[in-house]
Amino acid sequence: MEATADLATPSSRPLSVRVSAETECADNSMAEEPMSPTGRGMEEMGICIVFVMGLGTPVNLPVFRAGIETELIARLPRLRSILVMDESTNDGKPRWVQTTVNVDDHIVVPTLDPAAVASDPEKAVEDYVASLSLLSMDRRRPLWEFHFLNFPTSEAASTVVLRLHHSIGDGMCITTLLVASSLSAADPARVPAMPPAPKRTGPIYQVPPRPPLSSGDYLALLAWVWSYFVLAWHTLVDMALIIATVMFLSDPQTLFMRAPDSKESLHRKRFVHRSLSFDDVKLIKTAMNCTINDVLAGVTSAALSRYYFRKSGDSNPKRICLRSFVLVDTRPVSTRQTYVTRVKTGNQLSSLICPFNIALQDDPLGYVREARRFMHRKKSSLEVLFTQVVGEFLVKNFGAKAGAFIFRRFLKHTTIILSNALGPVEHMTLCGHPVAFMAPSIYGQPQALTVHYYNYGSDIKVVMAVDEAHFPDCHRLLDDFSESIRIIKNAAALKMLKTSIHNSKTE
Missing domain, CATH: 3.30.559.10 (Chloramphenicol acetyltransferase-like domain)
Known part of the structure; x- marks a missing residue:
């Protein structure tokens, strides 16, 4: 029926x-x-x-x-x-x-x-x-x-x-x-191929392995001990910032955020998406010697900056420091290939707060450099583990209402939700139908803007969930994403060309 x-x-x-x-x-x-x-x-x-x-x-x-x-x-x-x-x-x-x-x-x-x-x-x-x-x-x-x-x-x-x-x-x-x-779609005798496992096999918070004591390399041993002090310090700072965010610390009010007194239940979400070239993202990654997440965070900062200065008409190219709420999958990355045969149920998520700047960069690659620095800093912290453990503790001991209230305050004091998910690297046929594209998103969150990236085949989708009344020109914002990645890709290609010419002259 x-x-x-x-x-x-x-x-x-x-x-x-x-x-x-x-x-x-x-x-x-x-x-x-x-x-x-x-x-x-x-x-x-x-x-x-x-x-x-x-x-x-x-x-x-x-x-x-x-x-x-x-x-x-x-x-x-x-x-x-x-x-x-x-x-x-x-x-x-x-x-x-x-x-x-x-x-x-x-x-x-x-x-x-x-x-x-x-x-x-x-x-x-x-x-x-x-x-x-x-x-x-x-x-x-x-x-x-x-x-x-x-x-x-x-x-x-x-x-x-x-x-x-x-x-x-x-x-x-x-x-x-x-x-x-x-x-x-290419070979109906098998399931679609997933991306290869990354070099990192453990959690995001990793410290270098301890050098063997028999090696006599005391400098390496000292660096290993120091990495634990850095991990502890960064974790304490991040814990303090999380607590402050829940209590009072909020991003400055910009055109990306709702008014503080607005009612969430009255806002309809509009879901829009745009296809970007995954090869362009990988070219930037190679040129900058960074990760895919670094590139996407940098592209997001560049796109939001373009939108902000055009929309606001602000002629003063000042930096505005904002924060994104980044979702992190806590499943072991080494078991990604087994997902296609054994679906991992439930919500295995944590989060971290990653800063980003609204600014007009002279060098387009500056957005990626800043994102790489911010993300690298987060890798030497137990923030992801702390957020997950505390969240579960609150729900278990004080109930779902208390946990949801605190979590919602946490979200309302940040500007955007940002996530990146990996889909299959080739096209697939679902329930007897070829799938041309996939664009996931969410609603029910307090932010006026949520940005998801989702790669499928040779494309990567930027998917936005926006408050319809807050972003009536959301397609212009999608244009800013397309233009930002084009400019950053061209700058990365030029950087690689200069490096190649320099290397050939020195040989």
Whole structure:
């Protein structure tokens, strides 16, 4: 059965869930699972994931529906689970209880205005996805749904939108679920290839290995001991800044932030995206001898700077120090390749606060240099571990409401959310349909601007979730991202050329 809806009400009828007593009794350990502290925080804050995917062909709904049932739901138990409050405990801790799912209850095929679709299909998609950010999800059934927009846009023959509650899992969890349920477009006999494992195999906070005592290299041994002092000092400073941020320390008010007295519930999110060349990002990375994250943080600073000085008309090229809330996946990077066969459930996230500057740099590569310096500093701190441990402690001991309240204050005092997620390095076929692009984002966060980067194949998407009223010209901001990476790439190519000429002269 197809569910139909108009633009204003994508899910207009109440949908119920039938709890399977047979499933619970047969194997209660599999039928029930307590919700993690991070998941409880996401549940309390009402944060949801919106995963927009462009398809290379029109939607064949029966085929896609069968793929949802046999591939996606079968691999992730939380897609067939509902949230139930545990009344046996005083604080009513939620738990996941498996249920029988009718896939048709989770499929929405909206009826849109044909004239609006014909005149501007991209805007029709954007308007529809934006409308989802104001609609709550029916908690009597598993908290996910697929929306099918079966008309062509400039990038795809049709569009499918996966909306699900963040308590089910984080972006990497959903990515690996989609990849594990897909086939490579180049070779349908295997799943899509994921990026190779990075050189770093441990956590972001790493210290150099201890030199062997028998080597007699006392200078190296002293540097190793000193690295622990640096780690401890940076951790103490970051802990103090986190506490201060929760209590009183806030970024200066700029056009990127909401007014302090604005009400979050009244703001509709608009999700816009733009494709960038991943080869350009890798060229900048090579030229600057830095990481992909350094490049993307630098591009973000450059794009926001261009937007700010054009929008504000400020002729004084002063530096404005702001901070981004950076999401960090805490899963071991060495196990990334196993995700495609064994989906990691839940939310395994932490965060760090990374500063960035709004400034007009004479050298475009200066944005990347600053980002590299800031990010390198964060690698010699236990901030990521501290944030994760404290967050879980607050939820476990003071409840989800207290944890969500503190976390929301933490978010409201920073300017943007920034994240980078890795998708497959080749195109894939999901539920019998080739996927042209993937653009994930979130809503429910207090920031007026959220920036996600997501690489898929040879492209990397910059995906923004913006307050619609706050950023009516959000597509101009996307233009700034495109122009910034073009300028930085050209500067990096010139730097590499000069280096090559210099090396050839010295040989």
